[in-house]
Amino acid sequence: MKLLALESCNVTYGKAQALHSVSIEVAQGEVVSLIGRNGAGKSTILKTIIGLKQPVSGRRVWKGDDVTARLPNQLGRLGIGYVPEDRRIFDNLTVHENLRIATVMGRTGAWTETRIFEMFPVLLDRASQAGNTLSGGEQQMLAISRALLTNPELLLLDEPTEGLAPLIVDELVDSMRRINEEGMTLLLVEQNLRVPMKLAHRQYVVDNGTVQWSGTTADLLANREEIEKLISV
Amino acid sequence: MSIIVIGLSLSFLLFLLAAGLTLIFGMLGVINFAHGALYMLGAFVGYQIVHMTGSFWLGLLFAPLIVACVGALIEILALKQVYDRDHIFQLLLTFGFILVIDDATKMIWGFDYKQVPTPEIFMAPISMFGSQIPSYRLFVIGFGAAVSLALFLLLDRSKWGMIIRAASSDPEMAQTLGVNVNRVRTGVFALGAYLAALGGVVSAPLVPIELGMGFSVIIDCFVVVIIGGLGNIRGAILASLLLGMTRAAGYTYATEWVELLTFALLIGTLMFRPAGLFSTKGRSA
Ligand SMILES: Nc1ncnc2c1ncn2[C@@H]1O[C@H](COP(=O)(O)OP(=O)(O)OP(=O)(O)O)[C@@H](O)[C@H]1O
Ligand SMILES: [Mg+2]
Numbered sequence: 361m362k363l364l365a366l367e368s369c370n371v372t373y374g375k376a377q378a379l380h381s382v383s384i385e386v387a388q389g390e391v392v393s394l395i396g397r398n399g400a401g402k403s404t405i406l407k408t409i410i411g412l413k414q415p416v417s418g419r420r421v422w423k424g425d426d427v428t429a430r431l432p433n434q435l436g437r438l439g440i441g442y443v444p445e446d447r448r449i450f451d452n453l454t455v456h457e458n459l460r461i462a463t464v465m466g467r468t469g470a471w472t473e474t475r476i477f478e479m480f481p482v483l484l485d486r487a488s489q490a491g492n493t494l495s496g497g498e499q500q501m502l503a504i505s506r507a508l509l510t511n512p513e514l515l516l517l518d519e520p521t522e523g524l525a526p527l528i529v530d531e532l533v534d535s536m537r538r539i540n541e542e543g544m545t546l547l548l549v550e551q552n553l554r555v556p557m558k559l560a561h562r563q564y565v566v567d568n569g570t571v572q573w574s575g576t577t578a579d580l581l582a583n584r585e586e587i588e589k590l591i592s593v
Numbered sequence: 594m595s596i597i598v599i600g601l602s603l604s605f606l607l608f609l610l611a612a613g614l615t616l617i618f619g620m621l622g623v624i625n626f627a628h629g630a631l632y633m634l635g636a637f638v639g640y641q642i643v644h645m646t647g648s649f650w651l652g653l654l655f656a657p658l659i660v661a662c663v664g665a666l667i668e669i670l671a672l673k674q675v676y677d678r679d680h681i682f683q684l685l686l687t688f689g690f691i692l693v694i695d696d697a698t699k700m701i702w703g704f705d706y707k708q709v710p711t712p713e714i715f716m717a718p719i720s721m722f723g724s725q726i727p728s729y730r731l732f733v734i735g736f737g738a739a740v741s742l743a744l745f746l747l748l749d750r751s752k753w754g755m756i757i758r759a760a761s762s763d764p765e766m767a768q769t770l771g772v773n774v775n776r777v778r779t780g781v782f783a784l785g786a787y788l789a790a791l792g793g794v795v796s797a798p799l800v801p802i803e804l805g806m807g808f809s810v811i812i813d814c815f816v817v818v819i820i821g822g823l824g825n826i827r828g829a830i831l832a833s834l835l836l837g838m839t840r841a842a843g844y845t846y847a848t849e850w851v852e853l854l855t856f857a858l859l860i861g862t863l864m865f866r867p868a869g870l871f872s873t874k875g876r877s878a
Binding site for chain 2: 410411412431432433435436437440442444448450451452453457460461462464465466506510
């Protein structure tokens with residue numbers, strides 16, 4: 361089943377156009393990745409999905425319904441979870457409160473604080489610390505946990521592995537795989553192929569605000585050289 | 594002794610106003626110039642209720658609620674329309690509401706000053722430590738302390754406080770989690786208006802209720818908020834105590850120096866600790 365689609369979306373920041381007629385589709389249960397170099401428009405695509413950017417033209421479709429006019433809080437309630445690229449931990453809330461606000465505001469479902477603490481025990485150790493006292497990796501775990509606790513059907517992850525040590529990246533990849541195997545759909549943004557090749561079923565290559573290429577991970581392997589050129593700096 | 598009582602009662606009154614000002618600044622990013630006008634409106638509405646019902650307590654209960662509704666309307670009908678623009682538009686708008694509220698007050702209550710009698714049970718002074726203390730002042734201290742405590746519990750311990758803090762820190766992120774940030778903004782502005790009006794009603798038996806009363810108080814509040822650190826509510830309570838006690842001591846020992854002392858405190862803070870005397874990194878609502 362088609363879960364989410366952007367249809368021919370044009371998105372601007374003031375006078376500068378960041379996305380040109382972008383169309384993206386994500387089906388239930390998939391892991392899809394958006395890859396591209398700095399400034400390609402990947403984060404803008406995620407912001408358009410969660411409603412932090414409104415397309416000047418084009419549509420946002422959720423399970424077949426046109427949800428272009430909905431606000432971020434409404435889209436969150438529909439079942440879209442968002443892990444932003446700079447993590448955006450609430451710095452005047454404790455670690456535990458950063459999770460609790462998601463529990464309180466979000467939908468109910470399989471994800472509970474108990475499960476989160478099982479998956480990331482370090483968050484339990486740090487529960488009463490201020491959110492901004494965590495290390496980069498811990499903040500990333502917190503940002504992912506916060507999104508999971510809203511019990512979304514689609515989880516948007518903006519460069520979740522950026523700046524993390526290789527060992528932690530491996531752990532995170534394992535966690536994301538498990539989350540997907542339990543039925544959650546993932547849309548993952550990355551600048552390189554390392555993590556997408558391990559996780560994603562399908563790939564979109566974004567450059568200059570347009571989708572330059574899309575296909576399955578097997579297709580991508582077959583065209584690896586061409587793709588590398590599109591995303592290399 | 595009476596210096597301490599007057600100082601403390603002044604401090605808590607200041608804090609009721611400064612807390613609202615700080616909350617509104619934290620959430621909306623706007624200094625609400627109309628805060629003093631809402632305080633005055635609280636006093637006038639309180640006067641009206643006392644005048645009609647004969648009960649100070651009904652005034653204390655209902656006047657702040659009425660002013661909170663006025664605050665909510667100001668936010669929804671006016672401020673909300675200019676959030677997308679530069680902050681200066683919002684500042685100008687809150688400034689404009691001083692004039693609107695002043696004129697409305699003039700139209701409804703005229704130019705004469707009004708008085709609210711001290712509630713019956715606080716008429717008699719109490720002897721404490723060998724001096725006669727006006728018992729209404731003691732009530733103001735107790736009531737102010739209770740409201741301050743309730744406010745801290747609301748912000749620090751309750752679900753609503755957590756949502757307000759999150760929405761103040763990163764409104765967009767809070768919104769993606771399902772928080773209706775528009776409604777939080779309205780609620781915070783209404784809460785600020787409520788606290789200002791509460792201050793107005795509590796002050797009513799102590800001061801003449803007149804058009805200028807909001808103006809002198811808002812200046813003191815700005816001093817408190819700047820000394821305490823903009824948006825820092827813990828700082829605001831310490832700064833309220835500092836300013837309240839300074840003023841009380843000043844009135845007793847050196848009346849002509851009070852204003853000078855107040856502004857020396859302000860200028861000193863701005864020069865040496867521009868983030869506020871009590872600024873701390875980390876938790877602040
Ligand atoms: N807040 C903003 N204001 C103005 N322009 C912006 C803003 N955010 C992004 N842009 C512009 O929009 C374009 C796409 O940016 P976007 O953040 O979507 O890229 P990205 O693919 O996520 O890049 P990165 O990999 O560096 O995160 C860029 O040209 C960028 O300069
Ligand atoms: Mg990005």
